[in-house]
Amino acid sequence: MARVAIVGGAGYIGGELLRLLLGHPEAEVAAVTSTRLAGRRVDGAHPNLRGLTDLTFVDPGSLEEYDALFLATPHTETMGRMTGYAKIATTIFDLSADFRLRDPEVFRRYYGLPHEAVDLLPEFVLGLPELHRDRLRAADRVAVPGCMATAGILALRPAAAAGLIEPEVTIDARTGSSGSGATAGPxxxxxxxSGAMRVFAPTRHRHEAEIGQETGLSVRMSATGVEAVRGVQVLCRARLAPGADERAVRAAYRAAYAAEPFVRVVAQKRGLYRLPEPKILSGSNFCDVGFAADGERALVLVAALDNLVKGGAGNAVQCMNVRYGWPERAGLTFAGLHPN
Amino acid sequence: MARVAIVGGAGYIGGELLRLLLGHPEAEVAAVTSTRLAGRRVDGAHPNLRGLTDLTFVDPGSLEEYDALFLATPHTETMGRMTGYAKIATTIFDLSADFRLRDPEVFRRYYGLPHEAVDLLPEFVLGLPELHRDRLRAADRVAVPGCMATAGILALRPAAAAGLIEPEVTIDARTGSSGSGATAGPxxxxxxxSGAMRVFAPTRHRHEAEIGQETGLSVRMSATGVEAVRGVQVLCRARLAPGADERAVRAAYRAAYAAEPFVRVVAQKRGLYRLPEPKILSGSNFCDVGFAADGERALVLVAALDNLVKGGAGNAVQCMNVRYGWPERAGLTFAGLHPN
Amino acid sequence: MARVAIVGGAGYIGGELLRLLLGHPEAEVAAVTSTRLAGRRVDGAHPNLRGLTDLTFVDPGSLEEYDALFLATPHTETMGRMTGYAKIATTIFDLSADFRLRDPEVFRRYYGLPHEAVDLLPEFVLGLPELHRDRLRAADRVAVPGCMATAGILALRPAAAAGLIEPEVTIDARTGSSGSGATAGPxxxxxxxSGAMRVFAPTRHRHEAEIGQETGLSVRMSATGVEAVRGVQVLCRARLAPGADERAVRAAYRAAYAAEPFVRVVAQKRGLYRLPEPKILSGSNFCDVGFAADGERALVLVAALDNLVKGGAGNAVQCMNVRYGWPERAGLTFAGLHPN
Amino acid sequence: MARVAIVGGAGYIGGELLRLLLGHPEAEVAAVTSTRLAGRRVDGAHPNLRGLTDLTFVDPGSLEEYDALFLATPHTETMGRMTGYAKIATTIFDLSADFRLRDPEVFRRYYGLPHEAVDLLPEFVLGLPELHRDRLRAADRVAVPGCMATAGILALRPAAAAGLIEPEVTIDARTGSSGSGATAGPxxxxxxxSGAMRVFAPTRHRHEAEIGQETGLSVRMSATGVEAVRGVQVLCRARLAPGADERAVRAAYRAAYAAEPFVRVVAQKRGLYRLPEPKILSGSNFCDVGFAADGERALVLVAALDNLVKGGAGNAVQCMNVRYGWPERAGLTFAGLHPN
Structure with a gap:
C-alpha cells in the first residue's frame, strides 16, 4: 500500500486522479490539495465521488510526507516548485508540461519562457510505459506526457521506429472541451x-514538440476543438518509405502493441468502429491506434484516447503501477461505454 | 423608416436584435451600445454579422435621439434608468424583466428587491401581440415578456380564457444554454x-409570475437546463374543467391562433414532430403550441420557441411592427431549419 | 462462480450486461446469443469490449444449461418463451417488461395485448433491491423494472411509504436516445x-404502471427525449400531506437510503450539482434522488440514473449479487465520470 | 417569376431547396416530387415549413413543364434520367454528383461504375459562381458541386491560381450528420x-476529385464525422511556393473574394472566431475562408460552410440567381445565428 497525495486536486485532471486512486487496490489517497477549496469536501468539486470518499481539500502548505506525489499543477508554475516537492515524496508523477521536453531550448520555444529547473530535467523519465517501461520501473521522477502527445506518439512510433515512414508528418488533432480545464474562459x-469545429491552434500546437522528441519525426500539428467533453483523436499523414506498404505497417503495429495492456490496434476495412474513435473510450485507459494506406505511397494513421485518462491521470496511474511492480491494469479496468 | 438604437448590444439578445433589425426593411440601426466594447466592431462580438455591417459599439453615454430604443439591459438595473431612456426615444421596447409585472409586490417577491419605478409601471404594455395587439398599436412603453413566460402564456391562455381548465397548473420548462447569456459563470x-439535465429552478422560476398575471392561473413552474444552445419548451399540466374535452380544447386553440402569424397549433396524433419542439424553430419567430388529453380529466399542453427570437428579440421586433403599422412579419420571415 | 448466459446480447442492454458480467469477480459469461449475429465476435457489436473478450454470439437455439439467464429480449415476446428459459437455468433475470406488472389487466392496458403467461406472474419478484431485497435473496424469477420506473419508484417511494405526500402525482421524465435501442427507427x-426536446409520450408512458404498482400512488407520466445518449431523469410533483414538510421529507429519505449502496440523496440548497443529474452517472449503478419543497404544500422530487445500468443491466447484476449472497457492489464499482 | 420544380423533395437537400425557394422573391415552386410520399403534405416531411406552404408531394411521373428543375436525386441514378429531365425544363440544376466531373474515367474511379451519359457531360457547367460566374449566366445545365468540394475549392483556389502553393495538398474534412441524408443507416x-469523431473516409473521399479538377492540385482528402447536424469544415495543408509568404496569400484571398457576396475571408490573429467555423453559418449561404502560415514554408487553409446551403441547396439557388440575372443574394439573405 502506497500513501499518495494529489497536488492540484480541484481541476479535471485532479478529479480524475482521485477517481482512479480511490478505486486503486494498492494506493491510499492521504491528501488532496486545493488552495481555493481548502477545507471543503472533495465531492463538492467532483460530484461523481459522492458517497465514495469523505476527503476534504487541504492547503498545499500543509502537505507532509508521502510515498508518491501526483502533480496536477499548471504548466510553467510547476518547475519552480519541484525541489520543494522532491523533499516530501519519494516518487513524483508530474502531469504538467514542465519536465516533458529534454531540451530546455525547445521548451522555451513552445512555452515562451526559459526553463527554471534545467538541472532537474535529466532526472525525469517520460511517463509512457509503451516506450519507457524499463526505465519507469525505477523512476522516481516521471513526466506524464500531454494528451495529444500521447495519442500522436502511440500513433506514429512503431512506423517511425521501423523506418516505414518518411520523417515529415502532419497531424490534425481534435479534442473535447475538458482539455481546457475547469477554470476555462469565455x-x-x-x-x-457547443457544436464547435474550432481550429484553435492552426499551427504549432505545443504537443508537437513532445511527439517530435519521442518519434524522431518532424511534426506539424494543428488542433481543433470539436463537440465532446472528453476525447482526443489524431489523424496523422505520412509518406511511406521506399519498400514499405500497409502489410508491413500492420505487422509493425501488431508486434509493437501485442503485449500492451492499453493499446489496441483498430484498423479494419469496414464497420462502424473500424478506426479509433474516442467516444467509446471515455473513462478507460485505452489508446486505440489504426491506419490506412492512401494509395501506394501515403499513409494515414489515427489514434484516439480519453484525454483525462490515458491522456493524463490514467497514464500516470499506469506509470505508478509500473514503478511499484503492481499489475499494470490495477485500478484501470474500466472498459469504456458503448453506446456513449 | 425608423431610426432605432440598441442598448446592451454585446450580449446574446443584443446580437439577435442586431441580426433582425439589420435585415428589417423599415428600420435603420443608428446606434448599438456596449460599455465594455465601445469603439469595437459589432461583428467582433457577433461573428455571424461579418460582412453585413460596419457598425461599432458606442458608449451608452453617447446616445442621442431615436425613434425607438431596444433595451437589452440587465434585470433590476433597467428600472432605475428608464426615465433617462424615455428622454431620448419616443418608443421603448424593454427586454429586461423590470416592467413586465404590474404588481410591484409580485416583482419584489420574485426579484428580491423593491421596484424602483413604480410610477412608470402603468405606462407599460406587455409585449405579446397575441394578447395585447390592440394596445400595442399605440404603446410607447413595451415590456417584452420572458422567454419561458411567452411559451407558457401562449400554451395556456386559450384554454384558460375559455374556461376549459382548472386554475391550478404546473409547468416543467426546459431550456438551452443561451438563456444564461454571454457572460455566464462556471x-x-x-x-x-454539455449533455446536462440540470434542474436549476426546481420551484418558483421567476417567469411563473408573468404567466400567472397573463392567464389568471395559479402556476407552479420548474426549469431544467438541457443540451441545446437555443430553445425553450414548456410542458404544462392542467385539469380539464367539467364538461371540457380535447375536442373543445382543439377548437379553442384553432380559433385563438388562426390569424396569428407566429403561433402554429401542432397537436398531431402521431409522427416525428407531432408536438412542438424547439430544434426546428432556431432563428425563427414561431411559437408552436400543442396539447394532448391525459384520460378524461387531465390535459398536457406543450409550447416551444427560440428563446432569443420569439422569446426575446424577435418578439420585440414583432411588437415594433405592430406599433408602427408595418406588416407583422417584416424582418421575421426566417422559417427555421430542418434538420438542425 | 456462476455460469451465466445472456439472451439477446447484440442490443444495448445486452452489451451492458456483457460489460458488467465480464468484469464481475464471481460470474463467468458462458454464452451470449444473437439470432442475427450468431457466429460473429461480440466485440464487433460492442467495440468497447475489444481486447477484453473473445466470445462470439451463438444462436439462441444452441443454449445449454446455466446457473443464471439474463434476458435482454423484446417486450411481449419474452412471456411466451419463459417456460423454455426456465428449463435451462435455475435463476432468471428478465429485463423485458413482461413480468413486471402483477396484474395482467394492467399489462394489457399498457402493452395492448393479453398476457400470455399469467400463471407464471406470481413466481416473479420485482428486481429492485431497495424495495424487495429480502425476497430477492431467494428469488429465481426476477423481473427487472424499466429505467424510468426505477427512477420514479426510488424518487417517490420513501415519501409515499411515510405518508408524506398525497396520492396523486405527476412525473415528467426525460431520457437519452439509448433507451430506444440499437435497432431504432428513423x-x-x-x-x-440531436438537440431534441421531443415529447414522445405526452401521457401514459408505460412505466407509470410500474411506479403506481410499487408506490401505491396514482401516477400521470410524460416522457421527453432530450440530447443525451445515456441518462434518465424524472421530475415528480406531489402535494405534501397535512403536517408534512421538507424537514420530514429529508428525514424519510435519509433513513430510507442510508444503507443503500447505490442510492444517494442529493438535495442541496445551492451548487452546480445540487439535484440529481444523469450526466455524471453514465456507466455507474447509482440512482441519485433529491427533492425541494415548493412553498408549504407542494413538493418536487427528482431522480437520475443511467438507463442502461441502474435502469437495466446494472440493476440486474445487483439483483444477482443479492440472490447469490455476494457483496452487493461486486462488479458495479465504477464511479461515473466528471466532467462527462 | 420562374416556375420551378424540385425532384427528390423528401430528403434534406430537397427540404432545403423548398425552404429557400418558397422564400425566394422571383421563384414559384410549382411541383415537388417524392415517390414514397406522393400525395402527402410537404410540411409532414419538413416540419419547419408548417404554415408556409400547402404543397403536397407529387409522383415524379406526373411532372409537366417548368422553367427550371432542381434535382436532389441520388448519385449514379441521375445520369440515366437526365435526357428525360431535359425534355421538361429549360434549365437544370443537378445536385447529384453525376455531372460534376468532366472526365468519365475519374468518375468511374471514384463512383465505381461507368458513366452512363458521357455525351451530356460537356453540356454541364460546374455550379460555383466564384469560379464560373460568366459561364453560369448562360448555362442551362448546372452541376452543383459537393459540400466538401465547395469548401475545399474555395479554400484552395486563390492560392493555387496565384501559384502561391506547391501542387500537393492534403485535406482533413469534418462534417455533421445531415450529409448522410434522411434515410441514413444504423x-x-x-x-x-452522437459525439462521434469517426474517420469514415481515411483516404480518397470522393470530393477530392472535384477539388483536384477545379484547382489543378493533387489532393489527398480524409473525412471525419463530428458532432453537428449541419456544417462542413476543411483544414488544408500546403507548401508555400518559393517566394510566397502569408502576406501574399492574404492579398490573393482579399482580391479573389472582395466582390463575392457569399465568401468572407476570416483569418484573424486572435479571437474566438478567428478562423472559419461552421456553427455560426447554419442556414446561411456563406462560405468563410481563412489561413495561417506554419513557419516559412507551410500553409494551413481552413474553410467552413453549411453543407445543405452553400454546400448544396443555397449554392444551387445562387446559380439560379446568376443564370436569371437576379440579384445574387435574392432568397439567400439569412445571416446565420450566433450563438447557435
Whole structure:
C-alpha cells in the first residue's frame, strides 16, 4: 500500500486522479490539495465521488510526507516548485508540461519562457510505459506526457521506429472541451463551444514538440476543438518509405502493441468502429491506434484516447503501477461505454 | 423608416436584435451600445454579422435621439434608468424583466428587491401581440415578456380564457444554454453544461409570475437546463374543467391562433414532430403550441420557441411592427431549419 | 462462480450486461446469443469490449444449461418463451417488461395485448433491491423494472411509504436516445434526434404502471427525449400531506437510503450539482434522488440514473449479487465520470 | 417569376431547396416530387415549413413543364434520367454528383461504375459562381458541386491560381450528420453518431476529385464525422511556393473574394472566431475562408460552410440567381445565428 497525495486536486485532471486512486487496490489517497477549496469536501468539486470518499481539500502548505506525489499543477508554475516537492515524496508523477521536453531550448520555444529547473530535467523519465517501461520501473521522477502527445506518439512510433515512414508528418488533432480545464474562459462557455469545429491552434500546437522528441519525426500539428467533453483523436499523414506498404505497417503495429495492456490496434476495412474513435473510450485507459494506406505511397494513421485518462491521470496511474511492480491494469479496468 | 438604437448590444439578445433589425426593411440601426466594447466592431462580438455591417459599439453615454430604443439591459438595473431612456426615444421596447409585472409586490417577491419605478409601471404594455395587439398599436412603453413566460402564456391562455381548465397548473420548462447569456459563470462551462439535465429552478422560476398575471392561473413552474444552445419548451399540466374535452380544447386553440402569424397549433396524433419542439424553430419567430388529453380529466399542453427570437428579440421586433403599422412579419420571415 | 448466459446480447442492454458480467469477480459469461449475429465476435457489436473478450454470439437455439439467464429480449415476446428459459437455468433475470406488472389487466392496458403467461406472474419478484431485497435473496424469477420506473419508484417511494405526500402525482421524465435501442427507427436518426426536446409520450408512458404498482400512488407520466445518449431523469410533483414538510421529507429519505449502496440523496440548497443529474452517472449503478419543497404544500422530487445500468443491466447484476449472497457492489464499482 | 420544380423533395437537400425557394422573391415552386410520399403534405416531411406552404408531394411521373428543375436525386441514378429531365425544363440544376466531373474515367474511379451519359457531360457547367460566374449566366445545365468540394475549392483556389502553393495538398474534412441524408443507416443512429469523431473516409473521399479538377492540385482528402447536424469544415495543408509568404496569400484571398457576396475571408490573429467555423453559418449561404502560415514554408487553409446551403441547396439557388440575372443574394439573405 502506497500513501499518495494529489497536488492540484480541484481541476479535471485532479478529479480524475482521485477517481482512479480511490478505486486503486494498492494506493491510499492521504491528501488532496486545493488552495481555493481548502477545507471543503472533495465531492463538492467532483460530484461523481459522492458517497465514495469523505476527503476534504487541504492547503498545499500543509502537505507532509508521502510515498508518491501526483502533480496536477499548471504548466510553467510547476518547475519552480519541484525541489520543494522532491523533499516530501519519494516518487513524483508530474502531469504538467514542465519536465516533458529534454531540451530546455525547445521548451522555451513552445512555452515562451526559459526553463527554471534545467538541472532537474535529466532526472525525469517520460511517463509512457509503451516506450519507457524499463526505465519507469525505477523512476522516481516521471513526466506524464500531454494528451495529444500521447495519442500522436502511440500513433506514429512503431512506423517511425521501423523506418516505414518518411520523417515529415502532419497531424490534425481534435479534442473535447475538458482539455481546457475547469477554470476555462469565455471561449469555453457552452453556447460558444457547443457544436464547435474550432481550429484553435492552426499551427504549432505545443504537443508537437513532445511527439517530435519521442518519434524522431518532424511534426506539424494543428488542433481543433470539436463537440465532446472528453476525447482526443489524431489523424496523422505520412509518406511511406521506399519498400514499405500497409502489410508491413500492420505487422509493425501488431508486434509493437501485442503485449500492451492499453493499446489496441483498430484498423479494419469496414464497420462502424473500424478506426479509433474516442467516444467509446471515455473513462478507460485505452489508446486505440489504426491506419490506412492512401494509395501506394501515403499513409494515414489515427489514434484516439480519453484525454483525462490515458491522456493524463490514467497514464500516470499506469506509470505508478509500473514503478511499484503492481499489475499494470490495477485500478484501470474500466472498459469504456458503448453506446456513449 | 425608423431610426432605432440598441442598448446592451454585446450580449446574446443584443446580437439577435442586431441580426433582425439589420435585415428589417423599415428600420435603420443608428446606434448599438456596449460599455465594455465601445469603439469595437459589432461583428467582433457577433461573428455571424461579418460582412453585413460596419457598425461599432458606442458608449451608452453617447446616445442621442431615436425613434425607438431596444433595451437589452440587465434585470433590476433597467428600472432605475428608464426615465433617462424615455428622454431620448419616443418608443421603448424593454427586454429586461423590470416592467413586465404590474404588481410591484409580485416583482419584489420574485426579484428580491423593491421596484424602483413604480410610477412608470402603468405606462407599460406587455409585449405579446397575441394578447395585447390592440394596445400595442399605440404603446410607447413595451415590456417584452420572458422567454419561458411567452411559451407558457401562449400554451395556456386559450384554454384558460375559455374556461376549459382548472386554475391550478404546473409547468416543467426546459431550456438551452443561451438563456444564461454571454457572460455566464462556471456553471455554463461547456464541460459542465454539455449533455446536462440540470434542474436549476426546481420551484418558483421567476417567469411563473408573468404567466400567472397573463392567464389568471395559479402556476407552479420548474426549469431544467438541457443540451441545446437555443430553445425553450414548456410542458404544462392542467385539469380539464367539467364538461371540457380535447375536442373543445382543439377548437379553442384553432380559433385563438388562426390569424396569428407566429403561433402554429401542432397537436398531431402521431409522427416525428407531432408536438412542438424547439430544434426546428432556431432563428425563427414561431411559437408552436400543442396539447394532448391525459384520460378524461387531465390535459398536457406543450409550447416551444427560440428563446432569443420569439422569446426575446424577435418578439420585440414583432411588437415594433405592430406599433408602427408595418406588416407583422417584416424582418421575421426566417422559417427555421430542418434538420438542425 | 456462476455460469451465466445472456439472451439477446447484440442490443444495448445486452452489451451492458456483457460489460458488467465480464468484469464481475464471481460470474463467468458462458454464452451470449444473437439470432442475427450468431457466429460473429461480440466485440464487433460492442467495440468497447475489444481486447477484453473473445466470445462470439451463438444462436439462441444452441443454449445449454446455466446457473443464471439474463434476458435482454423484446417486450411481449419474452412471456411466451419463459417456460423454455426456465428449463435451462435455475435463476432468471428478465429485463423485458413482461413480468413486471402483477396484474395482467394492467399489462394489457399498457402493452395492448393479453398476457400470455399469467400463471407464471406470481413466481416473479420485482428486481429492485431497495424495495424487495429480502425476497430477492431467494428469488429465481426476477423481473427487472424499466429505467424510468426505477427512477420514479426510488424518487417517490420513501415519501409515499411515510405518508408524506398525497396520492396523486405527476412525473415528467426525460431520457437519452439509448433507451430506444440499437435497432431504432428513423426518428432516432442523429440529424432528427440531436438537440431534441421531443415529447414522445405526452401521457401514459408505460412505466407509470410500474411506479403506481410499487408506490401505491396514482401516477400521470410524460416522457421527453432530450440530447443525451445515456441518462434518465424524472421530475415528480406531489402535494405534501397535512403536517408534512421538507424537514420530514429529508428525514424519510435519509433513513430510507442510508444503507443503500447505490442510492444517494442529493438535495442541496445551492451548487452546480445540487439535484440529481444523469450526466455524471453514465456507466455507474447509482440512482441519485433529491427533492425541494415548493412553498408549504407542494413538493418536487427528482431522480437520475443511467438507463442502461441502474435502469437495466446494472440493476440486474445487483439483483444477482443479492440472490447469490455476494457483496452487493461486486462488479458495479465504477464511479461515473466528471466532467462527462 | 420562374416556375420551378424540385425532384427528390423528401430528403434534406430537397427540404432545403423548398425552404429557400418558397422564400425566394422571383421563384414559384410549382411541383415537388417524392415517390414514397406522393400525395402527402410537404410540411409532414419538413416540419419547419408548417404554415408556409400547402404543397403536397407529387409522383415524379406526373411532372409537366417548368422553367427550371432542381434535382436532389441520388448519385449514379441521375445520369440515366437526365435526357428525360431535359425534355421538361429549360434549365437544370443537378445536385447529384453525376455531372460534376468532366472526365468519365475519374468518375468511374471514384463512383465505381461507368458513366452512363458521357455525351451530356460537356453540356454541364460546374455550379460555383466564384469560379464560373460568366459561364453560369448562360448555362442551362448546372452541376452543383459537393459540400466538401465547395469548401475545399474555395479554400484552395486563390492560392493555387496565384501559384502561391506547391501542387500537393492534403485535406482533413469534418462534417455533421445531415450529409448522410434522411434515410441514413444504423451508423447514423443517434446513440452511435452522437459525439462521434469517426474517420469514415481515411483516404480518397470522393470530393477530392472535384477539388483536384477545379484547382489543378493533387489532393489527398480524409473525412471525419463530428458532432453537428449541419456544417462542413476543411483544414488544408500546403507548401508555400518559393517566394510566397502569408502576406501574399492574404492579398490573393482579399482580391479573389472582395466582390463575392457569399465568401468572407476570416483569418484573424486572435479571437474566438478567428478562423472559419461552421456553427455560426447554419442556414446561411456563406462560405468563410481563412489561413495561417506554419513557419516559412507551410500553409494551413481552413474553410467552413453549411453543407445543405452553400454546400448544396443555397449554392444551387445562387446559380439560379446568376443564370436569371437576379440579384445574387435574392432568397439567400439569412445571416446565420450566433450563438447557435
Amino acid at each position: 471561449e469555453n462557455l457552452h453556447a460558444e463551444r | 456553471e455554463n462551462l461547456h464541460a459542465e453544461r | 426518428e432516432n436518426l442523429h440529424a432528427e434526434r | 451508423e447514423n443512429l443517434h446513440a452511435e453518431r
